[in-house]
Amino acid sequence: MTRTEKVAAVEVLKEKFSNTEFFYLTDASALSVEKINSLRTQLFEKGIEMQVVKNTLARKAMEALPNASSYEGLFDALKGPTAILFTSVANAPARVIKEFRGKAERPFIKAAYIDTAIYHGDDQIQVLADLKSKEELLGDLLGLLQSPIQTVMGGLLSGGNNIMGLLKALEEREG
Structure with a gap:
């Protein structure tokens, strides 16, 4: 060389x-x-x-x-x-x-x-x-960030069903 x-x-x-x-x-x-x-x-x-x-x-x-x-x-x-x-x-x-x-x-x-x-x-x-690669770490981070949001949304959605159920039960009770 x-x-x-x-x-x-x-x-x-x-x-x-x-x-x-x-x-x-x-x-x-x-x-x-x-x-x-x-x-x-x-x-x-x-x-x-x-x-x-x-x-x-x-x-x-x-x-x-x-x-x-x-x-x-x-x-x-x-x-x-x-x-x-x-x-x-x-x-x-x-x-x-x-x-x-x-x-x-x-x-x-x-x-x-x-x-x-x-x-x-x-x-x-x-x-x-x-x-872990950069993409794997970002995926893990997004999963961690997404989890609390999904919990809150699930709670809100189920809470709406509970309120509707309570209102319906109260309505039937009065009737």
Whole structure:
């Protein structure tokens, strides 16, 4: 790789890191070509981009960003073969990896960057897979906000029936 190509690669990575709130550093080095292609297909279907990178270029790209200090915790994970998974949904890569590998050891998660939080190690896969997406959190919030309104409306509607029933009973009593 020439110096010009390295500079261009660092610029591309800087752009991706600055435009992505969530990314995973993974190792899929021991997989066969067939399995790698299958993994890439599954990731692509979920809107996740997989890019194999040189660790030094990834580190230089992170160090060149204005908020470089927030990435320092990832530098230890930039050893050995590394593939970066860029995503717009925080838990999607963990779910795909967990489903893909089943009982196998690869691919494994070296680290994950989730909106300034850093998760280290493959033992965090369940925590990462259980994270709720923005859409799921909004749905939960709407459900919580909707519940009291439905209770009040139900009470008002049933209260109207009770009043009508009482009036009818009083009317029948007088008659």
